[in-house]
Amino acid sequence: MAYVNNIRMFVRVYELGSMSAAARDQRTSPAVASSRISELEKHLGVRLFNRTTRALQPTENGKVFYNGARNVLAAIAEAEADIIDADKNPRGTVFVAAPLGVGRRFIAPFVPAFKDDYPQIDVRLRLSDRLVDVTSEGLDVAFHMGPLADSTLKMRVIADCPRLLCAAPEYIAEHGNPADGAALKDHACLNLRYPGAQEFQWALQMPDGVKRFDVTGPFESDDGDVLTGWALEGHGIILKPVFEVAEHLRAGALVPVAVNSPPLPTQLICLYPPHKLKDTKVQVFVDFVTSRCKAEMMRQTGDL
Template sequence: MNTETQTASDFEFFILLAKLRSLSGAARALDLSPPAATKRLGVIEQRLGVRLVNRTTRSVSLTPEGETYLRYASQIVGQVREMEEAISGARRDPQGLLRINATLGFGRTSIAPLVSEFAKRYPSVEVQFEVTDRPVDLIEGAFDMAIRFGELPDSRLSARRIMSNRRFLCASPKYLEKYGTPERVEDLAQHRCIIHRQNDDAYGVWRYIVNDHIEAIKVKGALSSNDGDIVLRWALEGHGILIRSEWDLAKYVQSGRLHLVLPNTVLPSADLFVYYSRQKNQTARARAFIDFLISRFQAPFTPVETGVETRERKKRSPRK
């Protein structure tokens, strides 16, 4: 291997090491033995005459010289990849490794089938798809992207919106017949509410928007779960009032199995985003997958109608 090729290979090795913060993790990713990875780092440091990382038994952290090396290495590798894609991208399909993360339930039921479709369309792309119940650190986890509902979790990330997705209060007709329909947000405190526990959200605190300000109300109920499918099933069975996104609700509202509660109350939305690191240039395969996702989520459901939309349409309709 000539000097230029070895240097380029060292750049990619060090970028991976910096992402994973682990020599053993970098060794596994590159199919090296841990001693071989340690030796490789030592050779780079010896050539430069400086220490690039501080090592502990569990992880590594970059020295100031390591941060400088990483910055230049990332720029050079990114520019080389851009150059290669600019030259060859027009005549070949995307190829290489693509690492994607998504939420557990949504990833399994909705994203995994799309990964299957994408893999058939782009057989030269190797996809590693992981689902987790909590958000991941894209940079430390060496993921190309994560698919998540809600706001940007990290200032180091950029995002593209895949789908707008409002959230509503809802309940089954059976529940509303038995316990009545709330007329004001404050009435929710007296109702049986089904609580979906998510990450570190305060338990039983529901937020809503009034004049661009976030307000909160404490609710209670006999049932709670961290699984969205479970709480939706409980709402369908008449156990209480639930907050759920349009993605989950639309078909049940249209069939009459669930009714909107306080439909004009505005809740924080749960728009679907794909997040990716600002620190590296997107590859052709990552751009292809994001474009593919967005095309598949064009109007994925018939929007839920509230009384506001219906009244507005009647106003605009010409009188006969």
């Protein structure tokens, strides 16, 4: 910044033809103005002005440097104006990741409305039920179900999400309704798995506390909606956030099972790198989507 101030002082001395006039223009003293010019000359290794007691004339090097210096200051002014404008009219591209169910139900539907309000911001939405690495994958925002063990990321809780075990009535008619988590060992449990996933257990609330149960079944998938489809066809039991199966519960196509040992609730959270807190386009996207996402989630599950 000191170097830029020295350049700015040089330009004003050159244009006003006087050290004292330039000092007044920059709201400083002639001594400070002279010092800045001397620092600049020392840095460049050339004289920029010929000084006498009566006159101050630019050297040939000074004339050459003036043209470049003026362009530098103009570029800085333009960049500063762009930043100020960006705060009022954000622009650019926001890279977003979300789980399939959340993305399809609560993120993707709001993207067109966001684009209408912020026409200079583009959205690149990636949907996957695998865990994403926000930093290494160059994401601005990631929506996630449950806590994520990465203390370098900033987190915003969007909504608390109750969960349940459910299955199709046809499955229950054939295999029975498990009394609690301990009975799941005799049932087909449909699991969400993806590359790198840890061994899966279902954490359920038993009368004597939370217990984790190993569960197995004939099918696995890295797509949560595929699991729901299999459950609807009567192939097994799924563990789901209520919002993902609300419509099927209302229709009676899925019914709760093992109600004496419900799953632990989870949370829908939004994650982003700390430096993105100052990125206006990210701020407005997160604010826009999360408020609508929470309201829509409450609307869809309010009567269950």
